Amino acid sequence: MSRKTFQRLSLDVRRRSLMEATLTCVARHGLHGASVRRITEEAGVTVGLVRHYFGSKDDMIRNAYAYLVGQLTAQASESARAAEGTPEAQLASFLRANLTRPNMDEETVSLWATFIGRVRHDPGFAEIHRDGYREFLSVLETLIEPVLIHHGCPYSVAICRNHAIALNGLIDGLWMEGAINSGLYAQDILPDLITGAAERLLELPAGALSAPDIALQSTGHPINREQQSKPS
Amino acid sequence: MSRKTFQRLSLDVRRRSLMEATLTCVARHGLHGASVRRITEEAGVTVGLVRHYFGSKDDMIRNAYAYLVGQLTAQASESARAAEGTPEAQLASFLRANLTRPNMDEETVSLWATFIGRVRHDPGFAEIHRDGYREFLSVLETLIEPVLIHHGCPYSVAICRNHAIALNGLIDGLWMEGAINSGLYAQDILPDLITGAAERLLELPAGALSAPDIALQSTGHPINREQQSKPS
């Protein structure tokens, strides 16, 4: 009987491989069904490696969670950065990115929810969540600020922060319910829905986010305000 | 050695007791840590009863989830019904109720998230979630409609539904992040924050929801009002 042939991988590659297998298994079978054996099988290795690369299973799962959060915020920030243009275009792009693939993915949302459920009773998870949330809020504030200023809206740090909190809530809620979507409405209404909602939340003129630069206006919003002449 | 003395309870009482113990254990230890033994110990009975009252552990957990969702929507609807007054007051009361105790409870949110994480891969959970979500959306639409009409806002079934979807997203997101809250802001800002945000989302005049009848703007306390003097 011969042993399984294998390959020696670098620390980074193997760790990432194990974390991704962990995420896959947690998404598929939940935390209770994500056993060390299933995870290692998914990663194509044997159980011993868990101890070798992480202290324990719990340690591996915590690392996988941090890895996920990192990826999520990185993706979101990237969407914002990618949209070079007016502040409105950037904010709009960020909002839309959060409600379209690959960001709004059922598997990812399931994962996220599963981990969130552990935040309260696991200090390790709590810290990871807090950092991710702070980062997300910060990005949002950075995007909102110039838009408010550009439109001459009432502005202060507190106002900006409150807007970020509300907008973040809106994003999170729609992201979750939209991805899990129970077939109660079509998912593809969400990008337009959130840009419209954000306009009203921030009290921007209608169309400010749904048609910031080029005409990609597909919402049914009547444009009944003029107020387009603002010096850049 | 004598056996444990016990009491025969009615089917309803015992089942509820077991489901509540299940929720407690899932909240505390997660789905993976909520073993039959822990649950039955929490309920003060022995393991055999699970089979007697539910077919299996999974069955018991699904029932517990449905029980939780039922309680949640019932509580929320009740908050709305309790606030007799103008449509604005009812909507405001509903919104505030969702972001204050006992509705916004960290333990409950943890539970909810944990279960949501299973919706994708467990058809039983999916059905329970869908029904709960539909119910919640329906309540919201019912509350929004008269407010829109009363203020002469542009109104149609589609508009009303979109507002309900957005508002539901906002509630869910703030409810989650607020309850889990990572200390990044005080939780008690949320009731005022959401009424303000809802005013803008629905394009109501400022103060329409934050001061619908009497001035309860900045107090943050749900006012128990005895007399309804009705201003127009």
Add this chain to the structure above:
DNA sequence: ACTAAAATTAATCAATTGTATAACAGTGTG
């Protein structure tokens, strides 16, 4: 009070869990 039905306990089962350890094999270094 007696009895029968049913609720509950207690004990047992095979399967699975996470962890630990020794043996092996691939890799780079001299």
Add this chain to the structure above:
DNA sequence: CACACTGTTATACAATTGATTAATTTTAGT
């Protein structure tokens, strides 16, 4: 090309898991 290093496999192990069954106790009906 032999060597040592360590990534990796394979196996073992005690603990825990969910499920099952028989024995026992409570309760309701008469």
